[in-house]
Amino acid sequence: MGDKHSDLILIIDDNATYRKVLVKILEQENFKTFECKNGYQGIEKALKIQPNLILLDIKMPEINGFETCIEIKKNSAIANIPIIFMTSLDDLEYKIKGLKIGGVDYITKPFQPEEVLYRVKIHLKLVNINKTLSHKNKQLEAEVKARKRAEKKLIKLNKNLEDKVNEKTKHLHQALLELRQREKELAYKAYYDDLTKLPNRSWLNSYLTDLIQEANKKNLSNADVFHSILFIDLDRFKVINDSLGHLIGDQLLVLVAERLIHFSPENSLVSRFGGDEFIILLQDDKCVESVTNTVKLLLQELQKPFIVNNYKLFINASIGVAIHNYQKVDVTNILRDGDVALYQAKKNGKGTYVILDETTRNQALSRLELENDLRKALEEEKLDLYYQPIFCLKNNIIKGFEALIRWNHPQFGFISPQLFVSIAEEIGLINWLNDFVLTKACHQLGIWFSSFRNFPHIFVNVNLSIINLSQSNITEKIDYFLTQKLFPESCLKIEITEGCLEDATSSTFEILNKINDRGINLCIDDFGTGYSSLSRLHSLPIKTLKIDKSFVDKIGTQVSSQTIIKTILALAHSLEMEVVAEGVENKMQKDILTYLGCDFAQGYFYSPPLDVNSATDFLASVFE
Template sequence: MNPVNILVVEDEFIVAMDIQNRLRKFGYTVLGLADSGEEAIKKAADNSLDLVLMDIHLKGNMDGVEAAQIIHNIFNIPVIYLTANADESTLNRAKGTEPFGYILKPFKEKELKFTIEITLSKHRMEKKLKQNEQWLTTVLKSIGDAVITSDQSGTVTFMNPIAEVLTGWNYSDAFGKEAAEVFNIAHETTRIIIESPVKQVLQSGITVGLPEQTILIAKNGTEIPIDDSVAPIKDDKGNITGAVLVFQDITERNQILEALARRQQEFKALVENAPDIISRFNPQLHYVYVNPAIEKVTGISAETFIGKTNAELNLPEEFCRICDRKLQQVFQTKEETEFECSLAIAQQTRHYHTRLVPELASDGEVYFILSIARNITALKLAEAQLIHDAFHDVLTGLPNRALFMERLERALMLTKRRTDYIFAVLFLDLDRFQVINDSLGHTIGDQLLTALARRLENCLRAGDTVARLGGDEFTILLDDLKNINDVTSVAERIHEALTSAFQLSGYEVFTTVSIGIALSRGSYNRAEELLRDADIAMYRAKALGKARHEIFDSTMYTQVTQLLELEMDLRRAVERQEFQVYYQPIVLLETYKIIGFEALVRWQHPQYGLVSPDNFIPLAEETGLIIPIGYWVLCEACRQMRAWQVQFPIDPPLTISVNLSTKQFSQPGLIEQINQIIQETGLEGGSLKLEITESVLMENIQLATFMLLQLQQMNIQLHLDDFGIGYSSLSYLHRFPSNALKIDRSFIAKIGANGENLEIVQAIVALAQNLNIDVIAEGVETLEQLAQLRLMKCKYAQGYFFSQPLDSKSVETLIVSGIEPRY
């Protein structure tokens, strides 16, 4: 069996690969993939294709319908549309390309294979029939009549070349001989010689036809079946002057008749084995023919249909009404029509697309109607599923954003008509859902979302709507509220429902949600405004500690607006270079000697003045602006430190510490950027210390270790910043090539007179000493804190006790004057 070669035309590569894998699983050969109409046409021209699976929406300027039309017209390759688009206009366009099938995504493998096999079978049959027609046409065009004429005595006077070929006589040899000798005929079955028809015509003067089964016995003995007639040749007075014998070799005609008989059998087999219901009706709407497919659907034998109407067969009333009305329409208009109807039999409803074709008599009247009904139940179910999927979340089965917004719009319009109508929108977001996804995997995460959807449904009243917007975000529409307590009661039920664990594939998972609430009371004109305010309130709930709910008020919107304005200002600040680097000294506690500085960025806002990092660094992290800001700070700090080293040469030289954020550290090309800065500024690698928090390193331990080793090769030191408040995973301290631990200021702040956190700080100092790395205390502000650190033998410190962050000019003064020891 020859392999079936298929071309897959699909603009989405992942979907194309999936289809290719399925086709290969079925045993088909995929000769290629194309994502545009132009590429599909090129591949159709280059390859020996049996079938094209065509998506409608493609890349490029040509869609699938245009490409299918060209492939069908030029290459006569069957096309099956395989697409998610099933709107009426697209179907009408696609129908004009005479496709062999139309499959809606998502589809089942069985549906795909079935459609392909039917298409290939149908195309082979059509191709065979077309070949037969071409062959028959060639045969008919090649048939020519042989002509022999005689005089009054019956001797040959003329032969045309075809007559020469058939009789085996050359004209020169046959001339003057008796026509009966040249035209020797007999009965094919009885073998009896037939009297020369020329003689009969010359005697009777009338045209004589050759008997059936007449054969011509050629000069060489070849027997040729022939047919036609002999007519007298008369002069203008009506006297017989001879005869003309016109005959033809009907060997090919007999072959044609046999071929036509075979073709009729093939057509009959095709019709009787077709899955479509094929039938014919007379003007009285009686069935005159049905194929066996109708028996499988109705359970009524094909013979029973003949001579009866739909009503007489007790078919469903609605089906009879629609079908009979359409038949009458075609009989009246004499025009073909198509329609869809349903046939419910034996508690099963099937949907059919029916085409009615009028068969016209010679007088132009319709004497029969051919009906071809195709089962489109699968298509209808797919359309219904497509509509459902368009308005529902695939994972949870909940309404999606589109359906939720439609219902929200409806509720909002109702408030315009009913002054007593109140509703509320709840915006829910899972707390720490990303942690669950990262630690347990996306499969468990999906299971959690599905299970959460069921619990949320159980918390609502009849008529309320819960929807999944996407990710871990859900919304609820509480309809027709009596008072505010109805809203808070639902929110509290949700919190209560989440107190028990979710059992997910052997894992016991706890989660909470932050809920924002927006009430319909107010001047809302658009559904998006309610959703926006509920979202804002949800973020307020998260900011206040999560696992709680907050009701929106106008101050929240003001704060969000201010934050947006700050973001726009921050973006302009990057372009306008409104940032400054301040420097805080790092001091050797034993001598109060300044050994280096930490670079701290400040924003000189043109309107608000100097903006604290606490007010813009988190926003810069969130928006990604921290990357260009961080690069500028690193470059400026290295440049400035190198200038101070030249201006204030000491041994060892001053160092500069620069913070790296999570986004900076994970940025591709960071090592190359740092190396470029060192090369351009002339700063030695040993004078640069990069401060990185534990959480940055723990996000991707392997990548972090590799990058830190590269930095170590450049002689750049690593300081673990804010040590003690993150993972504090001792097992990884040995893996990371760190040079120092920086104790977070939150620990230092409480080791004064009351001695809180004293043991923690002491443990960190001891840990650093045991690991033979330095330790730096941040945020030293009091003499008591300094005394405790000195007793612990903490080597370095920084903080307001020694100096607040300074601009570059003030730093130069501080370097010259030094820091006065205080005890």
């Protein structure tokens, strides 16, 4: 057992297991501990018990460790209690943030008893040293004052006292020098990138903040405070880093940094923003032509080969440019505009640049707002499924529905599915979106089967993307609904676009075959708009082709469209496939399609997409 300690340690962590481990470690050394499971309890407990040290977890619900630390430092009654953060995060930026808001150290999860005890003891020791130094300083001041009052009477004693003061001063001076040196080292690590030796993100934030404050303080005119900021992202760096290793990647970044410094204007500042992103600040340069020339030169030089360990490496870069004056703006807006310009440059293709203008900025902000709204709508299940009926052309009897996702935005009304589906694909929400559609459609199909006694085998078509078909667990999700036996397997149909076949891999075809093995029919949507080969159509278990609306629109007015439809019908029927015509909007189209031998049709001539209540009422009118 360790020596007896009178120090009190408060542990704030939402994870009971971690708290238990810490208590065990600390109590073996006879430290007295108190536990709290969240930040609010921790603040309240700290005010009550006044601990000597606080161990604070970063990632907690309600109020995280950083926010808890800030609240503690606001309260003068507990502001001086040292805080050691606990985290499994090894990101330097997190550590810097913790130190900047008042933390004194970090303990890494999972806990190592030796590390925990060493850090706890050293900071408790520092607390006691500070208390001792404060006490001794007060004593010293009292002694100096007493010396001055008795200076004439205690000349001999004064010499001895001066010697003591000088000795103590010497030690304090040495301690101060060491402290300043340590502060310099920490400041360098906090504001400079270890790899490239360039200023880092924190330095740039601080520098831009100072520029803004100076401009507003001096009320400089716009002409005096214009700067251009270049956001640079290296294209193909990830390929090199993943294929040749991080050591090669790191050396490449160093060479890129050197080349950026060499070819940047004299009055510019180059920084590494993180990963393979760099930022160059062109000071006092608002001339678009000058900035453009600089950007073109940088792109040209970055395209030249880099020699790393006998490898001849080629990269490109995308550059976003934002030109700002620093009055009435903040760092967030400056960096956001640079990031927006970079996003547009990458969207335009590799090795390009974009100088941000007001139109692009507004479009990007609107797009970002829409992305956030879509994420929120998915989280809160504010999206709806509409169901468009599919009719048999021979007898005009409904045979099924196509499930269509719709988003009624609270501000903008109905958003085009093409727009928000493409957004979902870009920001990684497409799996979530398609899972939502599959779940809702299967659930509703089950409700209809249980609600209508005379309900025939009406099918519901659900659209899946190539991304969904790349999921290894997509068949498991389908199996979940089939095992519930809410409806016969044949009543669920999966639609994929013809374009999916172009991007499909062998694993995609394997998944399609597994889906077919479960009795679920597969449909090719928008047929005729892509480039699927006949061999793929023949080898895949496709049961239905859906003729794209663009051909149906021109039927009766363009002979070529009618010929194409006739060809598709002949092809499909020869392969024993059914055909659905999409976008049928008038009787003439319906009659021609019937004459040509098309099997099914959907479109506004029959019915627009219906919300679930209207679709249910429609079924009730037919089958009850």
